[in-house]
Amino acid sequence: MAFSLINGIPGLSQKARAIRKSVVMSLAESGSGHLGGSMSSADILTTLYFSVMQHDPCNPSWPGRDRFILSIGHIAPVFYATLAEAGYFPKEELLNLRKLGSRLQGHPGRDHGLPGLELSAGSLGQGLSVAVGMAIAAGMDNMGNRFYCLCGDGELQEGSVWEAAMAAAHHNLNNLVLIIDRNGLQIDGNTEKVMALEPLKKKWEAFGWDTLECDGHDFRSLISAFQKTGIEQSRPSVIIAKTVMGKGIRSIEGDYRWHGKAPTKEQAEEFISELEI
Amino acid sequence: MSVMQFKNRGNKPTKAGFGEGLLEAGKANKKVVAIGADITASVGVDLFSSAFPGRFISLGIAEQNCMGVSAGLALMGKIPVFATYGVFSALRTTDQIRVSLCYNNLHVIIGGAHAGVSVGPDGATHQALEDIAVMRVMPNMTVLSPCDATQTRLAVIAAIEQCKGPVYLRFGREAMPDFTSPDMGFEAGKAQLFHEGSDVAIIATGHMTWEAMQAAIELQKEGINARVINIHTIKPLDESAVITAARECGAIVTAEEHQVAGGLGSAVSEVVSGNYPVPIEFIGMKDSFGESGPPLELMKKFGLTSENILKSCFAALQRKI
Ligand SMILES: [Mg+2]
Numbered sequence: 001m002a003f004s005l006i007n008g009i010p011g012l013s014q015k016a017r018a019i020r021k022s023v024v025m026s027l028a029e030s031g032s033g034h035l036g037g038s039m040s041s042a043d044i045l046t047t048l049y050f051s052v053m054q055h056d057p058c059n060p061s062w063p064g065r066d067r068f069i070l071s072i073g074h075i076a077p078v079f080y081a082t083l084a085e086a087g088y089f090p091k092e093e094l095l096n097l098r099k100l101g102s103r104l105q106g107h108p109g110r111d112h113g114l115p116g117l118e119l120s121a122g123s124l125g126q127g128l129s130v131a132v133g134m135a136i137a138a139g140m141d142n143m144g145n146r147f148y149c150l151c152g153d154g155e156l157q158e159g160s161v162w163e164a165a166m167a168a169a170h171h172n173l174n175n176l177v178l179i180i181d182r183n184g185l186q187i188d189g190n191t192e193k194v195m196a197l198e199p200l201k202k203k204w205e206a207f208g209w210d211t212l213e214c215d216g217h218d219f220r221s222l223i224s225a226f227q228k229t230g231i232e233q234s235r236p237s238v239i240i241a242k243t244v245m246g247k248g249i250r251s252i253e254g255d256y257r258w259h260g261k262a263p264t265k266e267q268a269e270e271f272i273s274e275l276e277i
Numbered sequence: 278m279s280v281m282q283f284k285n286r287g288n289k290p291t292k293a294g295f296g297e298g299l300l301e302a303g304k305a306n307k308k309v310v311a312i313g314a315d316i317t318a319s320v321g322v323d324l325f326s327s328a329f330p331g332r333f334i335s336l337g338i339a340e341q342n343c344m345g346v347s348a349g350l351a352l353m354g355k356i357p358v359f360a361t362y363g364v365f366s367a368l369r370t371t372d373q374i375r376v377s378l379c380y381n382n383l384h385v386i387i388g389g390a391h392a393g394v395s396v397g398p399d400g401a402t403h404q405a406l407e408d409i410a411v412m413r414v415m416p417n418m419t420v421l422s423p424c425d426a427t428q429t430r431l432a433v434i435a436a437i438e439q440c441k442g443p444v445y446l447r448f449g450r451e452a453m454p455d456f457t458s459p460d461m462g463f464e465a466g467k468a469q470l471f472h473e474g475s476d477v478a479i480i481a482t483g484h485m486t487w488e489a490m491q492a493a494i495e496l497q498k499e500g501i502n503a504r505v506i507n508i509h510t511i512k513p514l515d516e517s518a519v520i521t522a523a524r525e526c527g528a529i530v531t532a533e534e535h536q537v538a539g540g541l542g543s544a545v546s547e548v549v550s551g552n553y554p555v556p557i558e559f560i561g562m563k564d565s566f567g568e569s570g571p572p573l574e575l576m577k578k579f580g581l582t583s584e585n586i587l588k589s590c591f592a593a594l595q596r597k598i
Contacts, residue, residue, distance in 0.1 A: 110381055118352065123376040129342045130377055133349020133357075136334060140310070140355075160373070163342035171334070 003057055003087070006050040012219045015085055016046040020248045020275050022081035022094050028268030030098040033106065036258040037152060038078035040183040040216070040243035045082040047222040048148055048179075057087035060115040066145055067118050067134055071127020072152040072181065073107035074260070080104050080114075088116035125158025127151065128178060132168050135176040135236075146230065147176045154186030157195045162207070169208030172234035177226070178209075180238065181216065183245040185256040200240060209238045216241030249274055283471065283490055288452035291484075292390055294426035295448050296321025298433030299358055303329055309437060310350055312336055312343050312359040320360045320390040340365045344373035344387075351383035356437055360388025363405030363447060367412050378443045379415045386436045387412075389447040392422075393534030394567035394575040395484055396450050401566035405447070410539025412445040413512045419444045419465060420512040422533075422541075424486035426455045428509060431463035439465050447483065449534075451572040454487045466510045468518035474502030477590045477597075478522035478529045482508045482541045484576075485532035485560065491583035496590060503590060511541055516548050523553040528593035530558045532586055534576075537561035556596035558589035 006012055020042050027033045049055070053066040070079050077097060084091045089103070096102035103114040107122025121127050131149035138145050155161065168176055180200075188194045197203075204211040214225035222241065229237035245259065246252035249271045263271055303309045303325050310332045311325045317335075326333035334350075336343050340361060347357040360366065366389050367374070378385050389408050396404045413420045419440045423432040429448050436444040461469070471486065472493045481489035486507045493503040504526055506518060523529060529549065531542040542559040549555060562579060576582055 119348075120376065120380045123372055125341075126345050126373055126377050129345020129373070130349040130352070132342070133346035133351075134353050135349070136346065137310075137350045137353035137355050140331070141353075160339075160341040160345070163336075163339035164345065167336050167339065167342055167346065170337075 003055065009219050012046055012050055015050050016043050017275055019046060019078060019081045019085050021272050022084065022091060023077045024263060024268050024271045024275070026077055026081065026094040026097040027262035028265050029095045031262055033077050033098060033262045034074045034260050035262060036185070036245040036252070036256070037072065037075040037181060037183065039247045039249065040245045041075050041150065041181045042078050042247065043217045043219065043222065044150065044179055044181060044241055045078055047219060047226065049082050049086045051223055052226045053148065057116065060088060064145065067131070067147050069119050069127045069131040069134070069147065069149040070108060070121055071149055072124065072155055073122035075152070076104070076106065076108050079108065083116040089114065124152070124155040125160040128161055128164035131176060132164050132171070132173065135168070135173040136171055138175055139173065145175065148179065149176070150179045150181065153180055153182045153184065153191050153197060154194070156180065156197055165204070165207045165209065168236040173236045174230050174234055176236040177229045178236070178238040180240045181243050182240050183243045185245045185259060187256070187259050189256050204238045208235060210235045211238050211240070213240045213242065216243035217247055283456045285454035285456045287455060289426040289455040290450055290452045291423065291426050291429040291448035292321040292450060294423070294429030295360065295388060295433055295446070296324040298430035300324040300328055301430070302434045302437045303332065306356065306437065308354060308356045310334065310355045310357050312347055312357055314338055314340055314343050314361040314365070316361060320362070320388060322360055340370045341373050344370040345377050347385045348377040348381060348383050351385050356384060356386070358386040358388060358437070360390055362391040362403055363389030363408040364391065364403060367405065367408035367445060371411055374443070375415055379417045382417045382442045384441060385443050386433070387443065387445045389445055390450065392447045392449050393484060394562070394579055394581065395453070395534060395572040396567070397572040397575060398569050400569040404567040406536050406562050406567060407539070408445070408447060409511055409533070409535050409541065410543070413539070413544065417442045418512060419510070421446045421465065421509060422482040422511050423448065423509045424483060424507050425453065425457050427459055428457045428463065431459065432509060435463040435465050449484055453484050456487060463509065466513045466515060468515035469507040469509065470504070471507050472503065472505035474504040475525045476501045476503060477593050478504040478506060478526040479532060479586060479590065480506045480508055480519065480522065480529060480541070480545055481532040482511060483534050485534055485581065488581070488583040489532050489586055492586035492590065495583065495587050501590070501594070508541060511544055514544050514548060519545055519548045520552045523549045523555045528556050528597045530560060530586060530589045530593050532560040534581055535561055537563060556593050558593045560585055560589055
């Protein structure tokens with residue numbers, strides 16, 4: 001049985017706020033980790049886990065579940081916070097992030113037995129290929145599962161992503177959705193300065209994908225984009241979600257220096273009080 | 278077991294054994310699927326793809342993606358077999374193997390074709406000589422290196438039905454002696470005693486096992502009894518067979534169509550030095566690339582023949598205390 005999804009926008013906003021707070025708290029506790037991309041992806045993950053995907057936190061291995069493949073492994077903090085918020089494990093465990101013996105590895109590791117984690121990942125550019133393989137397998141067996149993969153925008157500089165992009169279109173995988181967290185930044189700065197990705201929409205269209213764009217922080221825009229996926233009978237879908245690194249904490253929004261940084265305990269208090277407004 | 282039980286029934290490429298074994302395993306188990314990276318006929322996967330077109334996935338010349346897709350298929354309960362030349366399947370995709378396959382501990386069979394200099398005229402870029410070294414350091418990985426076509430057929434079936442987690446299976450291109458009996462079976466992780474003897478032990482893998490057998494026959498004429506051990510599973514290595522050989526023979530020669538560094542020779546010496554140190558001589562590539570030429574002449578040029586093994590046996594015997 002799938003667990004019941006949230007219908008209203010206020011409910012989703014509330015979940016996203018709780019997830020962002022968890023991210024800040026767990027990062028302040030671990031003392032290292034990636035805050036920027038965790039905040040930019042928070043609304044995408046909230047939409048997926050509370051409004052889009054069929055899944056059951058009480059039965060993580062339910063065969064009928066939709067699969068979420070996190071390719072951008074370093075935003076593990078927001079992924080863990082989302083899983084905990086959905087009920088896959090107790091929220092207190094988020095404070096074990098990156099600690100010795102923890103199920104919450106710095107980058108997701110399946111061998112540590114975290115419920116709801118489908119794939120160990122952390123080396124960029126590999127997740128989409130895995131999602132393609134899963135989607136092909138489901139197609140072979142006429143299963144109705146859907147497959148959602150999240151990539152960062154900087155990650156698209158990995159050539160293997162484009163091998164997977166070609167394969168997904170070639171095999172007509174309309175059960176596959178790629179979401180790109182288009183926050184425009186990577187560790188060294190602006191993606192267009194490090195290695196330009198634009199025109200990104202045209203690239204995906206040229207690769208044969210049904211290409212959608214949305215505001216990655218507006219639930220109506222996100223939901224409407226997800227509703228448009230899978231309609232094309234024979235094409236995979238990609239959603240380019242325009243986001244802001246560090247979203248939700250005004251003082252760090254759009255600042256690439258927060259890509260791979262954790263807040264101090266004092267900063268965390270400040271950030272959390274801002275999130276509560 | 279004596280040498281006489283091993284007769285060459287005719288030369289046959291190990292890749293043919295790979296193709297036959299894959300077809301057989303595919304007939305027996307519907308979960309088996311195969312991935313193609315363009316050179317399917319050249320690596321023996323065409324038998325499977327024409328028998329089961331619905332279970333064959335063509336992904337083109339994109340090995341990194343092939344490896345990730347294999348991981349995804351395995352996560353959904355399939356048993357994927359992805360074969361291409363070993364230089365690509367083991368080396369171009371090493372990071373995908375490490376993270377998507379090994380860290381996730383997924384049951385995927387990677388076929389490494391075109392192993393060794395016996396690939397011949399294609400030259401250095403296509404002769405896999407470093408694949409064992411890289412594959413055997415990956416946690417969770419099993420590394421298989423069967424000695425002839427018959428054994429390769431059994432090895433694919435064992436890789437699919439017997440092994441757990443990721444498996445790297447290495448095989449060659451050139452038609453080489455097909456001499457083992459299908460009745461011998463294949464137990465992954467178990468060394469095979471091909472010739473009795475306790476003067477010196479030859480521990481060989483792949484095509485070099487036949488060469489080792491020829492060397493043992495020659496040595497016998499000189500009154501030297503060499504033990505020949507076939508290592509079809511490089512990882513996990515049958516440590517007790519290696520330690521017993523060290524203790525009972527007192528000298529070892531390893532033989533492989535691969536770099537000595539990191540290969541079977543290294544694996545054997547890790548075990549021997551840690552348990553029962555004896556002199557070891559190494560037959561294999563000595564930190565060099567291969568080149569174009571007729572397979573057997575290349576084997577000769579790079580010191581990979583029974584004659585080289587014979588000489589190394591004498592050298593090892595001399596070093597025996
Ligand atoms: Mg980015």
